[in-house]
Each structure stands twice: as C-alpha cells, then as structure tokens.
Amino acid sequence: xxxxxxxxxxxxxxxxxxxxxxxxxxxxxxxxxxxxxxxxxxxxxxxxxxxxxxxxxxxxxxxxxxxxxxxxxxxxxxxxxxxxxxxxxxxxxxxxxxxxxxxxxxxxxxxxxxxxxxxxxxxxxxxxxxxxxxxxxxxxxxxxxxxxxxxxxxxxxxxxxxxxxxxxxxxxxxxxxxxxxxxxxxxxxxxxxxxxxxxxxxxxxxxxxxxxxxxxxxxxxxxxxxxxxxxxxxxxxxxxxxxxxxxxxxxxxxxxxxxxx
Amino acid sequence: xxxxxxxxxxxxxxxxxxxxxxxxxxxxxxxxxxxxxxxxxxxxxxxxxxxxxxxxxxxxxxxxxxxxxxxxxxxxxxxxxxxxxxxxxxxxxxxxxxxxxxxxxxxxxxxxxxxxxxxxxxxxxxxxxxxxxxxxxxxxxxxxxxxxxxxxxxxxxxxxxxxxxxxxxxxxxxxxxxxxxxxxxxxxxxxxxxxxxxxxxxxxxxxxxxxxxxxxxxxxxxxxxxxxxxxxxxxxxxxxxxxxxxxxxxxxxxxxxxxxxxxxxxxxxxxxxxxxxxxxxxxxxxxxxxxxxxxxxxxxxxxxxxxxxxxx
Numbered sequence: 001x002x003x004x005x006x007x008x009x010x011x012x013x014x015x016x017x018x019x020x021x022x023x024x025x026x027x028x029x030x031x032x033x034x035x036x037x038x039x040x041x042x043x044x045x046x047x048x049x050x051x052x053x054x055x056x057x058x059x060x061x062x063x064x065x066x067x068x069x070x071x072x073x074x075x076x077x078x079x080x081x082x083x084x085x086x087x088x089x090x091x092x093x094x095x096x097x098x099x100x101x102x103x104x105x106x107x108x109x110x111x112x113x114x115x116x117x118x119x120x121x122x123x124x125x126x127x128x129x130x131x132x133x134x135x136x137x138x139x140x141x142x143x144x145x146x147x148x149x150x151x152x153x154x155x156x157x158x159x160x161x162x163x164x165x166x167x168x169x170x171x172x173x174x175x176x177x178x179x180x181x182x183x184x185x186x187x188x189x190x191x192x193x194x195x196x197x198x199x200x201x202x203x204x205x206x207x208x209x210x211x212x213x214x215x216x217x218x219x220x221x222x223x224x225x226x227x228x229x230x231x232x233x234x235x236x237x238x239x240x241x242x243x244x245x246x247x248x249x250x251x252x253x254x255x256x257x258x259x260x261x
Numbered sequence: 262x263x264x265x266x267x268x269x270x271x272x273x274x275x276x277x278x279x280x281x282x283x284x285x286x287x288x289x290x291x292x293x294x295x296x297x298x299x300x301x302x303x304x305x306x307x308x309x310x311x312x313x314x315x316x317x318x319x320x321x322x323x324x325x326x327x328x329x330x331x332x333x334x335x336x337x338x339x340x341x342x343x344x345x346x347x348x349x350x351x352x353x354x355x356x357x358x359x360x361x362x363x364x365x366x367x368x369x370x371x372x373x374x375x376x377x378x379x380x381x382x383x384x385x386x387x388x389x390x391x392x393x394x395x396x397x398x399x400x401x402x403x404x405x406x407x408x409x410x411x412x413x414x415x416x417x418x419x420x421x422x423x424x425x426x427x428x429x430x431x432x433x434x435x436x437x438x439x440x441x442x443x444x445x446x447x448x449x450x451x452x453x454x455x456x457x458x459x460x461x462x463x464x465x466x467x468x469x470x471x472x473x474x475x476x477x478x479x480x481x482x483x484x485x486x487x488x489x490x491x492x493x494x495x496x497x498x499x500x501x502x503x504x505x506x507x508x509x510x511x512x513x514x515x516x517x518x519x520x521x522x523x524x525x526x527x528x529x530x531x532x533x534x535x536x537x538x539x540x541x542x543x544x545x546x547x548x549x550x551x552x553x554x555x556x557x558x559x560x561x562x563x564x565x566x567x568x569x570x571x572x573x
Contacts, residue, residue, distance in 0.1 A: 049479060227287060228333065230331060232319060
C-alpha cells in the first residue's frame with residue numbers, strides 16, 4: 001500500500017462547521033470497509049506537518065469514489081477546506097480494522113455524536129445494501145451540525161436527532177430513547193462513535209440486554225501504520241488490561257472490551 | 262551512460278548496502294507492505310526493554326511547527342517476546358538488523374546486550390543511553406560522560422558485535438559525551454535522540470502531551486542535529502549515524518557533509534510512508550548530478566572555515 005494522489009471531485013461546506021469532500025479513488029486497489037480510515041495530507045507542503053486521519057463517510061464502489069465528512073476544527077482541517085475540485089490530495093489508506101456486520105443481524109442500532117456520525121454513515125450505507133435495517137440516534141451541538149447527517153435517511157435508516165441546543169442530548173434522555181428503540185425493534189447489534197459519554201451509556205445498555213456492540217475510537221495519531229504506538233487505548237483481555245493501537249487493532253473494537261476513561 | 266554508484270558504508274565491522282535506515286520507534290513490521298525492507302541499509306526495530314512496559318498516558322504525540330513532540334514511554338513486550346518473535350521476523354530479510362536496547366541500569370544493559378547480540382540474526386546493537394538511570398538519580402546515562410563511558414565499556418565486555426551509542430542532544434557538550442562513548446569502546450555514534458520539549462494548550466491550560474514533557478523531532482530540530490554531527494565529527498573518527506528531522510535527500514546529504522556516514526529517518530515516514538526509499542533515490546540523483554561515485558567521499562566534506570565555539 002502506498003500513498004495515492006487522488007483527484008478531488010468536490011470539496012464543499014455543508015453546514016456552519018462541517019465540510020464534505022469527494023475524491024476519485026479509481027487508483028485504489030484495496031477494498032474499503034466502513035470503520036476504516038485514511039490519512040490525508042491537508043496541504044501540499046509541510047504545514048501542517050502531520051497527516052490527519054479521516055474516517056470514511058461514503059464508499060461508492062461502482063463510481064470508484066470516496067467521500068469524507070469533516071469537522072473544521074484545527075490547522076489541518078482549515079487547510080483542507082482550501083483545496084478545490086480538480087486539485088489532488090495525498091491519501092494513504094485504507095487503514096485500520098473495520099466494523100463487522102454478521103450475516104444473521106437484521107436490525108442494528110447506531111449511536112453517533114458529532115463527527116462520529118460520518119463514521120457510522122458508511123456503516124448505514126453498507127447495512128442498507130445488505131438489507132439490514134438500521135435505527136439511529138444522532139447527537140450534535142446544534143440542528144445545523146446535523147444537516148450533513150440527513151444522508152443516513154437516504155439509506156432507509158430510521159433516524160432520531162438529539163441536540164444540545166434543544167436540550168435533548170443528555171444521557172438520561174438518550175437512555176430513554178435507546179430503551180424504547182430496543183422495545184420497538186429486534187435490535188441484534190449496536191454501534192457507536194464520537195462520544196465517550198454516549199459510548200459508556202451504550203456499553204451499559206448493551207451489557208444489560210446482552211447485545212454485542214462495536215465502537216470506533218478516535219485518538220491523536222502519529223504514523224497510523226502501527227509502528228509508533230502513539231494512538232493507544234486500553235482493552236480488557238480476560239482479567240487483564242491490554243494497551244493496543246487504535247490505528248491497527250482498531251479503530252473499531254468490541255464495545256464491551258474498551259476501557260472508556 | 263550509467264555509472265555504478267558505491268552506496269555502501271561501514272559502521273565498525275558492519276557493512277551496510279546504503280546509508281539509509283529507520284530511526285528506532287518510527288519503524289516496524291507493520292511497514293512491510295509499504296516499503297521493501299531489503300532496500301534499506303539496515304532495519305532498526307523499536308527499542309526493547311527487559312520487562313514488558315505499558316508506556317505513557319495519551320496523548321503521546323502532538324504536532325508543533327515543523328515537527329512533533331512524542332512521549333511514548335517505550336511501550337514494550339519485553340525481551341522474551343523480542344527474542345521469540347521480533348528477531349526471527351527480521352532474520353528473514355537480508356538487511357542487517359540493528360537491535361535498539363533500552364535499560365534502567367548498566368547491569369541490565371549488559372545483560373540484555375549479551376542475550377540479544379548472542380543471536381546470529383542481530384548484526385549490531387544500538388544502545389539507547391538517552392533513557393534515565395533508575396539506579397542513579399534518574400538522569401539519562403547519556404547526560405553524564407562518566408556513566409556513558411562506564412555503560413559502553415560494560416556492554417563492550419559481553420559482545421564483539423558493533424555497538425552504536427545513541428546520544429542524547431540534551432547535553433551541554435555533545436563532544437564530551439561522544440569522546441566518553443568512544444573511550445568506552447563504541448564502534449559508532451548515533452547523533453542524536455529527540456530534544457526535550459513541551460507544548461501547552463492555552464485553552465485548557467493542560468500540557469499537550471500526557472507525560473507533560475516529550476521529545477521534539479522533525480525539521481525543527483535538523484539544524485541543531487547537523488551542528489552536533491559536525492562537532493562530534495571534529496573530535497572523533499568513529500562513524501556517525503545522523504538522526505533528526507531528515508525529510509528528503511538534501512537533508513540527508515547535509516548530515517553526511519557534516520560528518521555522518523549513515524542517516525536515520527524517523528518522523529518523515531509518518532508524513533510520507535515511503536520516505537526512506539525516496540531519500541535514498543534523491544541521494545543517488547545528487548551523486549549523479551555532481552559526479553560523485555562513492556558516498557563515502559562526501560562524509561565530513563563541508564567546506565567550513567573557522568568558527569567561534571558559541572556561534573555568536
């Protein structure tokens with residue numbers, strides 16, 4: 001696997017804080033799976049210095065394009081917004097361990113917050129293609145932040161929106177919503193990304209109901225190839241804790257095993 | 262017409278096919294699908310400790326202007342795992358394996374060196390003397406000339422394989438430490454480890470590294486390292502491996518002209534995973550451009566006149 005210069009098809013602002021980029025991935029030979037990520041160079045020089053990890057928002061296998069939905073947060077993502085259609089972007093990946101959708105699962109729950117919505121959107125797309133029903137709770141600061149999340153409905157997912165500005169995103173309120181979704185739907189697996197608070201909640205609920213869960217973690221990364229051991233987290237391994245690499249063993253882990261500090 | 266370029270260099274009795282190798286901590290088995298290890302001058306896996314180590318709290322890296330700070334804490338699976346898995350893995354490649362060792366005491370360095378150098382696959386040892394001496398006052402071995410000499414001479418007693426001392430740049434006189442390592446019996450010097458650094462998030466008022474302090478690497482440190490290579494080369498004939506902020510062929514050549522026989526590439530591989538082989542190619546292009554047939558003829562060939570000690 002080598003970094004590829006991918007042509008940018010489009011790079012546009014979709015809400016106050018979020019941007020959407022689509023790239024031509026026709027030179028990519030490795031299959032791409034939801035939950036995996038790519039390391040992008042956000043400029044053509046060494047400023048910002050390091051690559052930035054971006055999870056995949058949409059995988060368009062027939063069109064051979066990839067889409068990223070990104071929150072403009074720091075120097076890297078600000079620089080990325082300056083790139084235009086027709087420019088090329090240096091893309092390295094796909095990296096990391098993807099989500100797993102077991103064949104016997106017919107209904108799944110997605111719980112995402114913020115930019116974690118992008119990560120679960122790719123999974124919702126895959127689920128739809130496999131005929132799996134997805135029910136989702138998407139959490140964000142504001143309604144504006146959720147504009148970019150509307151694509152999930154395009155995959156036939158049943159989506160509930162909660163926001164800080166409407167005071168609907170508190171843990172207790174989300175707990176009630178998850179419980180009622182579990183009562184209404186035969187949910188066989190749960191997936192989460194984007195909030196430690198919500199992940200802890202889902203860890204608790206899935207344990208109570210005996211439902212398997214998967215979580216995609218975010219961490220500051222150095223190499224993203226598994227050699228520098230910068231992006232680590234603790235996972236339970238029997239009675240012991242094991243420190244593992246988010247870029248390699250993750251970013252997707254069994255929800256019950258992850259230690260959410 | 263293509264001229265045959267002589268790229269091989271020597272570190273003591275060890276001959277490397279070319280001067281480019283990874284810096285410890287920025288290389289591993291997971292890069293095998295990205296670059297051909299057989300095209301490197303040497304392979305240098307992450308430093309190994311005697312016992313397994315968990316490593317430091319996250320965040321373990323943060324970006325800084327033209328570089329990054331890291332404090333990983335040598336997360337390690339211990340020497341038994343290393344002997345059973347890491348050494349046999351690299352033994353499959355024809356590229357010489359340089360094992361980087363980190364220890365808490367001189368005795369432990371000697372014990373580990375004896376075990377690791379005793380395997381046929383290991384071509385040389387790199388002693389990470391930048392780590393703290395836990396049986397002393399906790400300061401790094403490499404910050405003290407006497408300890409440096411003692412450490413190298415104790416390890417020298419247990420193996421005849423080439424010993425490379427990886428110096429810390431966090432010293433007043435790198436020349437003094439280099440001479441101490443030479444006196445202790447080192448065959449080569451790595452100049453140098455990362456520079457002690459700190460960054461603070463002013464919004465949260467927290468350090469940007471979990472361990473508070475970390476080591477700075479990347480282009481930001483390169484001029485300091487070039488200066489140190491130059492200073493070390495002036496006082497010793499030991500081969501030098503330059504390490505610190507090399508991003509491209511010109512950076513590597515700068516270190517070679519300052520006095521390095523070989524060059525390690527670390528942080529650059531994070532930005533460009535194929536950096537090591539790109540750098541090697543760029544060095545060859547430079548040699549062709551200037552009619553250089555032997556890389557060794559460039560070592561220490563900076564046309565520098567007299568200078569003041571402090572540079573001011």
